[in-house]
Amino acid sequence: MADSTGDARILDDAAGTDSSPSLYQRILTDIRDRIVSGEWEPGYRIPFEHELTEQYGCSRMTVNKALSQLAKSGLIERRRRSGSFVRRPQSQAAVLEIHDIRIEVEALGLPYRYELIAQTRRRANTTDRERLGLDVQGQVLALQCLHFAGSRPFCVEDRLISLTAVPEAADEQFSEAAPGPWLIGRVPWSSAEHVIRATAADTETAAELNVANGSPCLVVERRTWSAERPVTHVRFTYPANAHAVVARFTPSDS
Amino acid sequence: MADSTGDARILDDAAGTDSSPSLYQRILTDIRDRIVSGEWEPGYRIPFEHELTEQYGCSRMTVNKALSQLAKSGLIERRRRSGSFVRRPQSQAAVLEIHDIRIEVEALGLPYRYELIAQTRRRANTTDRERLGLDVQGQVLALQCLHFAGSRPFCVEDRLISLTAVPEAADEQFSEAAPGPWLIGRVPWSSAEHVIRATAADTETAAELNVANGSPCLVVERRTWSAERPVTHVRFTYPANAHAVVARFTPSDS
DNA sequence: CGTTCAAATATGTATATACATAATTTTCAA
DNA sequence: TTGAAAATTATGTATATACATATTTGAACG
Numbered sequence: 139m140a141d142s143t144g145d146a147r148i149l150d151d152a153a154g155t156d157s158s159p160s161l162y163q164r165i166l167t168d169i170r171d172r173i174v175s176g177e178w179e180p181g182y183r184i185p186f187e188h189e190l191t192e193q194y195g196c197s198r199m200t201v202n203k204a205l206s207q208l209a210k211s212g213l214i215e216r217r218r219r220s221g222s223f224v225r226r227p228q229s230q231a232a233v234l235e236i237h238d239i240r241i242e243v244e245a246l247g248l249p250y251r252y253e254l255i256a257q258t259r260r261r262a263n264t265t266d267r268e269r270l271g272l273d274v275q276g277q278v279l280a281l282q283c284l285h286f287a288g289s290r291p292f293c294v295e296d297r298l299i300s301l302t303a304v305p306e307a308a309d310e311q312f313s314e315a316a317p318g319p320w321l322i323g324r325v326p327w328s329s330a331e332h333v334i335r336a337t338a339a340d341t342e343t344a345a346e347l348n349v350a351n352g353s354p355c356l357v358v359e360r361r362t363w364s365a366e367r368p369v370t371h372v373r374f375t376y377p378a379n380a381h382a383v384v385a386r387f388t389p390s391d392s
Numbered sequence: 393m394a395d396s397t398g399d400a401r402i403l404d405d406a407a408g409t410d411s412s413p414s415l416y417q418r419i420l421t422d423i424r425d426r427i428v429s430g431e432w433e434p435g436y437r438i439p440f441e442h443e444l445t446e447q448y449g450c451s452r453m454t455v456n457k458a459l460s461q462l463a464k465s466g467l468i469e470r471r472r473r474s475g476s477f478v479r480r481p482q483s484q485a486a487v488l489e490i491h492d493i494r495i496e497v498e499a500l501g502l503p504y505r506y507e508l509i510a511q512t513r514r515r516a517n518t519t520d521r522e523r524l525g526l527d528v529q530g531q532v533l534a535l536q537c538l539h540f541a542g543s544r545p546f547c548v549e550d551r552l553i554s555l556t557a558v559p560e561a562a563d564e565q566f567s568e569a570a571p572g573p574w575l576i577g578r579v580p581w582s583s584a585e586h587v588i589r590a591t592a593a594d595t596e597t598a599a600e601l602n603v604a605n606g607s608p609c610l611v612v613e614r615r616t617w618s619a620e621r622p623v624t625h626v627r628f629t630y631p632a633n634a635h636a637v638v639a640r641f642t643p644s645d646s
Numbered sequence: 647c648g649t650t651c652a653a654a655t656a657t658g659t660a661t662a663t664a665c666a667t668a669a670t671t672t673t674c675a676a
Numbered sequence: 677t678t679g680a681a682a683a684t685t686a687t688g689t690a691t692a693t694a695c696a697t698a699t700t701t702g703a704a705c706g
Contacts, residue, residue, distance in 0.1 A: 160659060186686065197661050202687080218687050219669040335636035336590035336610035354608030354632065356590035378608065382589035385639060414689060440656065451691050456657080472657045473699040 161196055165204040173213055173224050174328045174365040180226035184214060226323075238319055239295075239374075243287040251286040252316045255346075259301075259308065269298050269371040271361060277301040279308065281317055284346060291347045292380065297372040304369060321362075321370060329363040334383055339375075347377050354378040415450055419458040427467055427478050428582045428619040434480035438468060480577075492573055493549075493628075496635075497541040505540040506570045509600075513555075513562065523552050523625040525615060531555040533562065535571055538600060545601045546634065551626040558623060575616075575624060583617040588637055593629075601631050608632040 159167075172178045185193065190201040205222055208214045216222045243250040258280040262270070266278050279299040285292045297317050299307045304325055312320070338352040347355070356376045362369045413421075426432045439447065444455040459476055462468045470476045497504040512534045516524070520532050537549040551571050553561045558579055566574070592606040601609070612628045 332639040334588050336608045336632040338608045354590045354592045378590040385586040
């Protein structure tokens with residue numbers, strides 16, 4: 139009797155929808171999409187297991203499997219008796235830190251200051267599209283900023299924001315707040331790519347960083363996507379010896 | 393009846409052992425330890441679910457949960473009808489590639505050549521212990537090598553291997569095979585840390601890489617652990633523009 | 647001798663159920 | 677009013693069971 143009930147449910151579902159991805163995976167991606175799209179903001183209480191159980195017409199075990207995985211991957215937080223909540227966008231991944239430069243500078247015991255050098259709004263040109271990984275035209279916001287540690291320049295930031303993905307950025311001044319923290323608090327990212335290399339400082343960069351022309355610099359570029367959509371591309375240029383990128387990795391099964 | 397059986401089992405286990413970590417997690421770490429310690433080598437067939445079920449006196453669901461997670465984290469591979477097998481050490485993590493320089497060079501369409509410059513065996517000195525993160529003394533093997541792309545030097549490798557962790561390395565010549573691939577095929581790593589920075593080439597490095605003194609270089613350092621034990625530390629120095637480190641990251645719940 | 651088809655088998659996903667555990671809310675007495 | 681005990685609730689882990697699915701093995705047959 140118990141079995142035949144379950145059986146009927148499975149068959150019903152199979153008939154109703156395409157059941158090629160498993161149910162628990164469908165639940166998982168449904169929830170993940172809602173979080174990543176911003177529909178469910180940080181702090182939002184995800185429906186209780188028993189509610190999802192009803193919505194999907196499945197058992198609690200199935201829902202639990204999906205939610206447990208989301209918790210393990212860090213997208214949600216589960217609290218007994220209270221429910222499951224969307225976590226605020228992880229500001230540092232297990233992997234490569236999405237660094238907040240203010241924190242980096244203050245960790246050195248130096249006062250932090252931020253300065254906006256230039257701000258341009260334009261239709262994406264070829265270079266912009268390449269940087270963002272866009273295939274269609276659209277408005278972008280280009281920013282150039284300087285971060286200071288004490289009185290000395292700490293790094294140059296060269297950023298491009300897709301206004302298609304983040305229209306609110308158009309109304310933002312960025313004269314006080316740096317675009318990095320602003321974006322992080324606003325747009326949950328689902329994927330990121332870093333490219334790290336060394337270059338010799340060109341004339342402009344050398345002047346901005348107050349180093350000798352041609353001296354070695356560390357360049358960190360990051361491209362960020364939210365739900366498959368390009369959000370921002372940023373290039374940080376640091377004078378050598380001022381900065382190192384640290385990445386730790388442990389297979390995540392323990 | 394079915395319930396009381398399960399019930400009795402749980403109580404038995406609780407009485408017999410400390411049950412503070414959950415059973416499925418105990419199974420998971422048991423297997424993980426055996427793989428990482430090298431007891432179960434790549435290709436080894438892990439006991440079938442029904443065998444583990446007997447060993448741990450639990451249900452298949454519990455064993456399945458542990459094995460599924462190990463599969464998701466990439467440590468094992470599961471094949472229907474055949475069983476679960478230890479995968480060969482992941483040569484590239486989802487995160488930061490543990491790069492095989494030969495492959496990198498050949499991807500550029502250039503012939504690859506490797507040359508051993510120096511090889512020293514010694515008791516670990518202070519610097520060595522610092523590089524490896526060792527707290528006790530022990531024998532280490534220090535290697536210096538050059539990797540060529542065509543006739544031009546591609547990068548300098550400066551490596552330290554803990555002979556406590558890899559005693560076989562003492563008998564290896566490393567005149568033909570580079571230590572990187574040799575180690576990767578032999579020691580499964582459980583954790584890795586990368587530090588990436590830019591420097592100006594010192595006299596020695598400049599000579600080896602055939603670049604101007606003081607020209608910018610990208611330095612990638614990696615420390616590797618196997619089951620909490622330091623295995624190797626390596627520092628790659630590349631002339632700028634010859635190399636970039638690429639890291640991709642997507643939260644792993646999909 | 648090879649090809650096809652059926653049995654066997656291990657994993658994959660789902661169910662209903664049970665009890666543990668942590669945290670909040672309610673109740674009730676001092 | 678406060679403070680301790682009890683009820684409530686959502687998640688955490690485990691069980692027994694069922695059937696699906698992929699793959700190998702082996703048998704039957706042309």
